[in-house]
Amino acid sequence: MIRKIADRLFKWYCNPEYYPDIQGDLEELYSDHLEQNKKLAGLKYLADVILLFRPALIRPLFKNSIINSAMFRNYLKISIRNLQRHKVYTAINVIGLAIGLAGFLLINEYVNFEKSYDSFHHDADQTFRVGNLATSNGTIEVKDAMASYLAGKVLQDEIPEITNHTVTRKLDRMILRNAGSTYIEKGGVSADIRFFDFFNYKVLQGDVEHFFDDPHAVVLTQSKAKSYFGDANTVGQTIEMLTPNKVTLKVTGLIEDIPANTHYPFDILVSDGIMKSRDDYENWSYNNYYVYVKVQEGSDLTVLNEKLHQASLKQFGEETTEFMDIFPLTDIYLKSDYSYEPHIMGSQKAVTFLTIISIFILVIAWVNYVNLSTARAVDRAKEVGLRKVVGAIKAQLIGQFLFESFFINALGAIVALFLAQMALPYFNILVGKELVVDVWNYWPFLRALLIFTVAGTIISGVYPSLILSSFQPVTVLKGKFRNSKQGVYLRKGLVVLQFTASLVLIASTFTVYRQVQFMKGTDKGINTDHVLSLTVPRASTPEERKTFRTTINSFKDELRSNPNILVVGGTSNLPGGGHDDINATTDELKVIGKSDFLEGTTFMQWNDDYFMEAVGMQLVAGRNFDREMASDSAAIIPNQSFLRRHGITDDAEAVGLQVRWGQHEKARKYNIVGVVKDWNRTSLKTKVEPTIYMPWMTPRSLAIKLKPDNYKETIKFIDSKWSEFYPNVPLTYSFLDERFDTLYREDEKFGNVFAVFSTFAILVAMLGLFGLASFLSIQRTKEVGIRKVLGAEISQIVVIFFKDFIWLLGIAAIIGIPLIYFSMDQWLNNYAYRIDFPWALAVLSLFIVVAFALGTVGYQIYKVAVISPSRTLKYE
């Protein structure tokens, strides 16, 4: 039995030439062994078979030896000679493939990074975040990423599938003090004892079970710890907290720096206990916390969301317009459509667009290879004919041309590796992320490079090798060779594909830029020139609370005393913040006598009486707040959007009307004293919301209008006054127009990435066209000669050649322009304020493609057309 299996194995791998006699030897030995020990004979046979597996004895890898090493060397030699002879062709292919591969792989790296967010947590696919939906007449109006403190606990009690929960809040601005220095920390979050059940960051020091036993415990990441304590032992140290609470924090743990690919980054974890003094702690009424829950494996999400719906009804009452829902952790970064996200979100659309561009680049490079090698078929036809005559079979020729394709692809890959390495620092800047430090020793990159080199060989090599290997020796050696009709059509089709891709990319780049320009340039409805903004620290002790008002008022007065400071206004929310940097209420409001109670979110901002002037808000009716009038405590100024929603079209008519807030009996009434023109407080992605402005004379944020001259001096003055009034905290300020500009940074980044890679794609396409035109014109050298003899002008000849390409460009335009229209129009729909689809730019893009294409083709034809016919027709 063993002998039979062993023999079969041996027969399988052994060189057939050697098999009979070696097997004979084995048989002979076996029968000898059989006499000595029956049982062991079979095993010995097997052992011998295994030991016979040696390079000298095994079957050659390929039957009929399509690839035998001598031929292989010949292929290599022929390939190298061909590549050397046609240097331009080689360069175009190699450079094209290199740019294509490098671009594709770098983008791929970025896309993978974007998709990797939060997937490293254990049970990431069972972790969800609780959100809050505010509905209006049954449709969802606002999706809030935050929930109330109690949501997690209640949901875990109510719904059996939910097995665990954790609650955390972002502490946007903490002021800490250690060893005499004050730090403003923006990366703090609160955490309860279950935090590490969800986010399993690596603990370096301390006991994770008891991290937050002390209500004043704090856990630092490695780099934070280093900036506070240097290399000293971290656990057991203390840090003074000034804001939000005035307490002494005790460091109980040290964790590794958290990776960049999480939607909830932080560098300081403060015990949940510190939040106890807040109103929203263990309270249902405030949605200020991020609540994460873990669900049982295999739970049905729709069933679960239905249970959440029931739980919401139970919790908030049957009449509620507010519902809890859950959203998968790993989808948050790219797919969340919730407001109040903790950090800058990624964009699924950008990822998709980039993936498409990267595929375009690579395909364009492959198309170059296909086009150039089939166009060059004539050059190789005689070689193929001769090889066939001396006995090559088709499979061998296919092998040869595939080998050549592999050779070029591999050269391209090597150059691509260099290119990618050189481009990496710029690429990292371009996408604003440190993705990889070196591609050399980054295994996923190298693996992808290898895979796509092989894939490229097959995709770009198969068709040319089939074409080239199918020539009939009789026809090609007789000299009657012509390219096949189908081949020409395919080539033209591929050229159309390249033109279309180039056209789409150019037009899309223009559109993205135009939209960003539009958003930056559009009148926001306020004047942000030379308006400086700053926020004074929160009062954290009872004494500070007592003096807060007087301090801020005298600070403002001091500032006003400087003639270079024109206005000092105060507000709760500075313009130019994120789209969720605003207050909102879902209470039902009505304008008495004009509208019924309306469901839906109303946005609120508290300003003092100078703010309107400081930022140049325009009053269209009525008056501003007046701090002298006692009745103004119940005054409000709505914007036009608010009035329109409540059915008031005449702004002046609204002044004097009252707004009732909430359905209950004791609901307060507010007097409309004025109306402001709609203005954009944030990026133009969002529409102007229905907003009401309410009076508050001492808000913490200030908008300070400066005189343009010597504004640097004025800032110095502000800084000196600041240190008089707020000595504990360093001054941080920004200009309002800068704040607005940062809102568009992501869009600009997207535009830049798009522009860079579009340029590369077009470069590769034009390179290919350059090569193709060169071959086609050389092939028609004699035709050009004859035409010239018969009296054609150079310009006429050029036009004849152009005709072919004009056709192709026309088809590309017919396919490309609708494609651009539908994709870019959809993209523009992301923006509440968008440009109309820029037809002029689409036409301009077409013009650019045509100009580049005809320029390239024209250059090649011109080169042929100027040759004297006496030279081109010498041999006829």
Add this chain to the structure above:
Amino acid sequence: MKKYQLGEFEEIVLLTVGVLFDEAYGVAVKEEIEKRLNRKVSVGALQSALRRMEKKGYLSSRVGETNEKRGGKPKRFFNITALGKEALEYSKDIRTELWDSIPSVALDLKIV
């Protein structure tokens, strides 16, 4: 040394083929080596050495008779070629030369 590539084991096999003159087929060579050198030789090691040397031209082979004991498979007999002989002589010369070059003191050295 580049001229004749001959490994230690190859040399033994080549010599044994010579010893067995005209009767040198796989099993015979194996048994001869095992008997004379008192060491185990696997079929794999032997056969790969034989085929390698055949490729190098040190050995020639012919297919011989079949018999029942071999499951109807033929024997393959190996013979040393002229080149094989040269290689052996070269190898032997090298050794002799080396032996002769050893100063007599080196071999008479005793551990004190």
